[in-house]
Amino acid sequence: DGGITQSPKYLFRKEGQNVTLSCEQNLNHDAMYWYRQDPGQGLRLIYYSQIVNDFQKGDIAEGYSVSREKKESFPLTVTSAQKNPTAFYLCASSIRPGAGTDTQYFGPGTRLTVL
């Protein structure tokens, strides 16, 4: 089955620790995205990548980092600098970079809770 997988589904971390969220796609899509979802806030873009070894900051990149070493993988690290990391994190991909007409396909999400 083609799609996007995110792991783990639930993640707990202690304050001050870095944590990495996994995102893998087998759709052969060029573009990948990370969003943060908070209740009543919709989705906010953290980072996006249009091609391997390249990525750009979204609207709320502070306290996060990403890498894109392989086309199918786009992991997100939530660093200790992120002041309010508890949220639902969604990864998405689309076929072509920078194409406004393309559908974005979403993974099932990772719920991060900071204790």
Next chain:
Amino acid sequence: AQSVTQLDSQVPVFEEAPVELRCNYSSSVSVYLFWYVQYPNQGLQLLLKYLSGSTLVESINGFEAEFNKSQTSFHLRKPSVHISDTAEYFCAVSDRQGGSEKLVFGKGTKLTVNP
């Protein structure tokens, strides 16, 4: 930059009643518009999209949306809802910034269908 306003954060309706979820966007310059649906604890799925052509677009499960350029609106409607339509619905617009297209999401509308 584009912005999206979803006027209702929650919409409760009874089964088999009609429903309208409202969405307005900020600019009438050439736009691409999307409705996504999110079932509890899942990622988002595309419901329908407007790219060009006919202003009325339909989904496979009975939803439809009409692009109204003069009112900068893209309201989502269904003539008769089912319990299974209970979900959160997000309106999104494609926004070109810095040479790339990104999706800007509204804050979502929670549709609850009661028996």
